[in-house]
Amino acid sequence: MSNIFLIGFMGAGKTTLAKKIASKLSYKWLDSDQEIEKQEGMKVSEIFEVRGEAYFRSLEKKFIEDLNPNENLIVATGGGLPCFHALMDTLNELGITIYLERTPKELFQRVKQATNSRPLIAHKTDEELLEYIESTMEKRREIYLQSKIIVDRFSQTPEKLIELIQNELR
Ligand code: S3P
DSSP: OEEEEEEEEEOHHHHHHHHHHHHHHTOEEEEHHHHHHHHHHHHHHHHHHOOOHHHHHHHHHHHHTOTTTOEOOOOOOOTEEEEEEHHHHHHHHHEEEEEEEOHHHHHHHHHHTOOOOOOTTOOHHHHHHHHHHHHHHHHHHHHTTTSSSOGGGGSSSSSHHHHHHHHHHO
């Protein structure tokens, strides 16, 4: 038994899959953005606006450091979380990391309707959004690829992920 971390860019489907896997495995699940919002009493977009990104990244670090390493949790991590404060290493120490890989074009299609709640992509034109996703992915990809399990889009179903997790736990 171990903590499980779902990793990937905005729009990869981390939260939806975390919920589904957790109910099938009878694990608890958490979403780092939601936990930070509860704790701060502010939406992520407001935290960025009022306190700035560096403050938000420090909250992400604290959230991960405060996790109980022995609790069996599925955690949906914010898209940038593993890429700051060397948290990818921390996640790999704390449990099973699973990267939900998607191409920039797929991510673009998936996030373009829901940019307002995401401060890093709010108010971008379609062209700016695709460019932002491509350039940010270029920087983040090598970090995401340090995950223990890398899942392509065809395998991003709860059933397949559970099978991969069970193989890893064996
Ligand atoms: C971010 C992703 C968001 C949220 C914040 C910053 C990022 O989470 O943490 O807006 O840096 O990619 P989701 O990946 O859940 O959208």
